[in-house]
Amino acid sequence: xxxxxxxxxxxxxxxxxxxxxxxxxxxxxxxxxxxxxxxxxxxxxxxxxxxxxxxxxxxxxxxxxxxxxxxxxxxxxxxxxxxxxxxxxxxxxxxxxxxxxxxxxxxxxxxxxxxxxxxxxxxxxxxxxxxxxxxxxxxxxxxxxxxxxxxxxxxxxxxxxxxxxxxxxxxxxxxxxxxxxxxxxxxxxxxxxxxxxxxxxxxxxxxxxxxxxxxxxxxxxxxxxxxxxxxxxxxxxxxxxxxxxxxxxxxxxxxxxxxxxxxxxxxxxxxxxxxxxxxxxxxxxxxxxxxxxxxxxxxxxxxxxxxxxxxxxxxxxxxxxxxxxxxxxxxxxxxxxxxxxxxxxxxxxxxxxxxxxxxxxxxxxxxxxxxxxxxxxxxxxxxxxxxxxxxxxxxxxxxxxxxxxxxxxxxxxxxxxxxxxxxxxxxxxx
Amino acid sequence: xxxxxxxxxxxxxxxxxxxxxxxxxxxxxxxxxxxxxxxxxxxxxxxxxxxxxxxxxxxxxxxxxxxxxxxxxxxxxxxxxxxxxxxxxxxxxxxxxxxxxxxxxxxxxxxxxxxxxxxxxxxxxxxxxxxxxxxxxxxxxxxxxxxxxxxxxxxxxxxxxxxxxxxxxxxxxxxxxxxxxxxxxxxxxxxxxxxxxxxxxxxxxxxxxxxxxxxxxxxxxxxxxxxxxxxxxxxxxxxxxxxxxxxxxxxxxxxxxxxxxxxxxxxxxxxxxxxxxxxxxxxxxxxxxxxxxxxxxxxxxxxxxxxxxxxxxxxxxxxxxxxxxxxxxxxxxxxxxxxxxxxxxxxxxxxxxxxxxxxxxxxxxxxxxxxxxxxxxxxxxxxxxxxxxxxxxxxxxxxxxxxxxxxxxxxxxxxxxxxxxxxxxxxxxx
Numbered sequence: 008x009x010x011x012x013x014x015x016x017x018x019x020x021x022x023x024x025x026x027x028x029x030x031x032x033x034x035x036x037x038x039x040x041x042x043x044x045x046x047x048x049x050x051x052x053x054x055x056x057x058x059x060x061x062x063x064x065x066x067x068x069x070x071x072x073x074x075x076x077x078x079x080x081x082x083x084x085x086x087x088x089x090x091x092x093x094x095x096x097x098x099x100x101x102x103x104x105x106x107x108x109x110x111x112x113x114x115x116x117x118x119x120x121x122x123x124x125x126x127x128x129x130x131x132x133x134x135x136x137x138x139x140x141x142x143x144x145x146x147x148x149x150x151x152x153x154x155x156x157x158x159x160x161x162x163x164x165x166x167x168x169x170x171x172x173x174x175x176x177x178x179x180x181x182x183x184x185x186x187x188x189x190x191x192x193x194x195x196x197x198x199x200x201x202x203x204x205x206x207x208x209x210x211x212x213x214x215x216x217x218x219x220x221x222x223x224x225x226x227x228x229x230x231x232x233x234x235x236x237x238x239x240x241x242x243x244x245x246x247x248x249x250x251x252x253x254x255x256x257x258x259x260x261x262x263x264x265x266x267x268x269x270x271x272x273x274x275x276x277x278x279x280x281x282x283x284x285x286x287x288x289x290x291x292x293x294x295x296x297x298x299x300x301x302x303x304x305x306x307x308x309x310x311x312x313x314x315x316x317x318x319x320x321x322x323x324x325x326x327x328x329x330x331x332x333x334x335x336x337x338x339x340x341x342x343x344x345x346x347x348x349x350x351x352x353x354x355x356x357x358x359x360x361x362x363x364x365x366x367x368x369x370x371x372x373x374x375x376x377x378x379x380x381x382x383x384x385x386x387x388x389x390x391x392x393x394x395x396x397x398x399x400x401x402x403x404x405x406x407x408x409x410x411x412x413x414x415x416x417x418x419x420x421x422x423x424x425x426x427x428x429x430x431x432x433x434x435x436x437x
Numbered sequence: 438x439x440x441x442x443x444x445x446x447x448x449x450x451x452x453x454x455x456x457x458x459x460x461x462x463x464x465x466x467x468x469x470x471x472x473x474x475x476x477x478x479x480x481x482x483x484x485x486x487x488x489x490x491x492x493x494x495x496x497x498x499x500x501x502x503x504x505x506x507x508x509x510x511x512x513x514x515x516x517x518x519x520x521x522x523x524x525x526x527x528x529x530x531x532x533x534x535x536x537x538x539x540x541x542x543x544x545x546x547x548x549x550x551x552x553x554x555x556x557x558x559x560x561x562x563x564x565x566x567x568x569x570x571x572x573x574x575x576x577x578x579x580x581x582x583x584x585x586x587x588x589x590x591x592x593x594x595x596x597x598x599x600x601x602x603x604x605x606x607x608x609x610x611x612x613x614x615x616x617x618x619x620x621x622x623x624x625x626x627x628x629x630x631x632x633x634x635x636x637x638x639x640x641x642x643x644x645x646x647x648x649x650x651x652x653x654x655x656x657x658x659x660x661x662x663x664x665x666x667x668x669x670x671x672x673x674x675x676x677x678x679x680x681x682x683x684x685x686x687x688x689x690x691x692x693x694x695x696x697x698x699x700x701x702x703x704x705x706x707x708x709x710x711x712x713x714x715x716x717x718x719x720x721x722x723x724x725x726x727x728x729x730x731x732x733x734x735x736x737x738x739x740x741x742x743x744x745x746x747x748x749x750x751x752x753x754x755x756x757x758x759x760x761x762x763x764x765x766x767x768x769x770x771x772x773x774x775x776x777x778x779x780x781x782x783x784x785x786x787x788x789x790x791x792x793x794x795x796x797x798x799x800x801x802x803x804x805x806x807x808x809x810x811x812x813x814x815x816x817x818x819x820x821x822x823x824x825x826x827x828x829x830x831x832x833x834x835x836x837x838x839x840x841x842x843x844x845x846x847x848x849x850x851x852x853x854x855x856x857x858x859x860x861x862x863x864x865x866x867x
Binding site: 011012014015018041042043044045046047048049050051053054055174177178179180 | 441442444445448471472473474475476477478479480481483484485604607608609610612
């Protein structure tokens with residue numbers, strides 16, 4: 008086998024066989040296939056696509072490029088959840104303890120934010136002391152003891168994905184349903200799970216802007232799950248406005264705790280209940296989504312989920328002061344409101360603008376090695392469809408200084424539109 | 438401007454503008470754009486193509502990445518010839534002195550062989566002492582003094598092409614009419630010429646196997662010439678069998694001298710006369726191809742072209758003993774005939790098989806830094822369409838040892854077919 012022949016085959020539109028895909032994946036991880044050969048192949052995949060069999064083979068080969076967890080028996084079904092990323096999406100923080108309280112085990116490996124989207128790990132790490140870089144043994148132990156925990160992708164887990172993703176990011180080859188599918192599932196399947204629910208975000212605040220692409224990705228993910236014998240359910244949800252009422256790392260942890268206290272916001276609660284019920288269905292613990300929703304709501308209403316969250320955070324070294332309004336998390340020195348320039352109905356509050364503004368405030372990354380400030384971000388007081396009065400605060404920004412705050416307010420106001428006509432509030436589930 | 442945006446633009450099928458193409462070319466030569474970014478872009482170009490304007494901009498940007506010769510006035514028109522490469526193609530050696538004798542100046546920069554095709558420089562370098570690595574000043578001097586010479590691409594000439602070509606070779610991105618066009622013409626135009634005739638080889642012994650691709654390349658080459666105001670004429674010729682009666686470096690020099698002596702073979706003579714007459718037409722020295730052909734034939738018949746060849750070779754340090762049958766060139770120790778396994782008509786003598794066999798004999802390269810043996814190769818006694826008798830020699834192989842010779846005979850016999858039905862001899866000009 009020869010990498011140039013393999014590239015040429017894909018360039019000419021022919022499908023690669025399993026052996027070829029494994030040769031490429033292993034050779035690239037081993038450093039025998041160069042970055043420039045891999046990037047040529049990736050571009051050929053972006054443009055010529057991959058068959059279902061190729062996507063399955065790629066997922067498998069990538070998954071097997073590193074450690075695969077073995078949590079073992081002695082507990083509920085091992086089911087995880089993944090989101091393709093959006094603005095204000097703190098659902099993993101809420102959902103994990105809820106799902107554990109409903110009888111599942113959740114060995115969740117999450118990512119960090121890049122570009123305009125946030126990352127679960129960054130949010131968690133705004134909690135003083137909390138560590139997500141867990142060794143394989145410790146990670147497995149925590150899942151056994153507490154039913155779940157929040158881990159980071161280490162060098163052992165799917166090294167192929169790490170190396171390929173870095174290249175895709177620098178070569179305009181991120182947008183590819185086969186490559187996205189293999190990237191997501193190889194990492195999730197390496198957790199040793201029996202099923203995963205995937206929240207495919209769709210809209211201006213997501214990587215998939217068009218419903219058609221989101222649907223194609225959903226189908227691709229579910230197909231690979233079927234072929235590999237691991238349950239994959241997908242839900243397509245709207246990212247036409249930020250999720251919930253907070254965006255920014257510490258602010259989202261505060262909101263997650265608010266949801267776990269039964270205090271909402273409503274959209275986060277609703278999405279959590281739906282995703283947990285899909286997880287329970289996948290795990291065979293309920294027979295209908297409705298049954299799952301009742302269990303999920305109950306885990307929150309009884310306070311069990313919040314308690315579980317607190318225990319997991321503590322086990323990972325985090326100090327969360329539940330008696331404090333800010334939970335003892337870092338706060339930004341400056342807050343400033345963004346006021347409605349006119350009266351009317353809120354027709355747009357653009358999530359991408361907000362994501363970019365957070366990055367500019369220091370709360371996100373342009374490059375993987377950028378440091379982030381956990382305290383900065385936005386709180387959102389109005390959602391799409393709400394009536395607003397001139398001068399009323401639509402959001403406030405939390406910033407490191409006045410200049411940053413002013414700039415962020417100005418930028419975010421540019422992503423807001425207020426009209427006279429009534430605006431229906433958008434559907435969350437598509 | 439940003440390389441990722443440029444890659445994404447081409448990935449999405451949009452044409453790049455002149456500024457973007459120059460940014461890429463300059464940035465890549467300067468090392469600011471990485472190999473892996475360039476190879477992703479090259480693959481996107483292979484698959485999505487380039488508009489005429491893009492090809493022109495790329496040719497111009499590549500040409501301007503290095504030195505452009507300035508031979509100056511005081512002599513005939515500066516016209517060159519280029520071949521896209523085949524097996525047994527020694528026409529440049531014959532044509533250059535003929536064209537000079539007809540009144541042109543020919544500042545020829547040639548390449549080395551790679552894969553199954555030979556290279557003009559390798560052939561010339563089988564002449565003891567001959568140097569093709571000429572500094573810019575010396576090259577210009579020789580053209581002024583002798584009307585032409587044979588030079589190699591130095592690091593100063595189109596560095597963009599050198600760097601891009603190495604990458605294309607390793608990433609399956611060689612086959613692309615826009616990239617081939619820009620690669621050929623940037624180098625030729627950097628010679629400071631006013632016109633070039635390009636022999637586009639087509640068939641199993643050429644890079645372009647299909648007539649359709651050869652025609653598209655011709656059109657692309659002529660279009661760029663028109664747009665840049667430099668004359669480009671193309672001729673499409675058959676590479677369904679090796680050209681002439683010899684393939685291998687020293688053997689081809691011997692054959693070139695034979696043609697210059699008026700001793701043929703016929704196909705080489707005919708092709709030389711045609712290409713020279715096209716050059717004369719481009720240079721405005723004749724009004725019809727027929728007139729050009731007469732002049733070309735005359736330069737050979739009078740012995741002037743051979744004398745010119747000898748003078749140029751000597752000026753470049755080469756020692757050619759015209760009184761010796763082998764011209765004093767290195768000879769291989771072993772020769773062995775390849776005999777017809779049956780009687781009939783020669784229906785195929787595959788040039789690609791011969792090219793690969795020469796490489797295996799040590800006369801060609803798999804990689805650019807491979808050393809080559811100038812003496813090995815084939816002499817060909819029968820051409821397509823000729824009747825042959827069982828046991829009659831169709832070719833002989835010149836090798837370093839018996840084992841190599843036997844293997845080459847066996848391999849080459851596999852590329853030969855003899856049938857009972859009459860076979861028409863193939864057309865050289867398509």
